[in-house]
Amino acid sequence: MKCSNGLYFTDRESLAREINNITCYYDLSAELIADAIFNNKEITTRLSQTEIDVIEEYQRQIAEELLTHECDKGQLVSAAISHATLAAKWKDKDPDCYRKCRAPMSWPWSPERWKPTNPRRDMIKGIALLLAEVERQDRLNGQGVSA
Structure with a gap:
């Protein structure tokens, strides 16, 4: 598979690593994209709506x-x-009250960045942040895309 800059990828892992280097697409889907491109086959793994929401939230963050x-x-x-x-x-089931909750002491950033939405959405935000932390640690430890 030839890359636009003239590089050739001999396997899907090197293509996935290159996709990961594109900042706006750095997420868990890089391996699936590389697999689909390199092997020219349909992706048979179907993600749940929750998994899709987590990936979209990670990209939004x-x-x-x-x-x-x-x-x-x-x-x-x-x-x-x-x-x-x-x-x-x-x-409390009052959504307005939920959205007005103050940032907790554990919140690491300025209070202006604290934007609670609803319980499901905030759980998705939390999972996406944990995903970012795992990927940060993997990069620090020199780990690439898992096989």
Whole structure:
């Protein structure tokens, strides 16, 4: 498979690594994209709506919230815990009250960045932040795309 810059990919893993280097597409789908392109076959794995929502949220966080792969150690986990804790503990069913909740002490960023939406959405945000943390740690440890 020839790349636009003249490189040839001899296997799907090297193509997946190259896809991962494209900032706007750095996510779990790189391996699936590489598999589909390199092997020229249909992707047989179907993602659940929740998995799709997590991937879309992860991409949104990078694009809109300016989440970088160089976030300080612990910030992503703290933010994820903040979202998940609010979502898990929420008892009041009033959505307006939920959206007005203040940022918890565990929230690592400015209060202006705290934007609770609803319990499901905030759980998705938390999972996407944990995904970002795992990928950050993998990069620090020199791990590439898993086989």
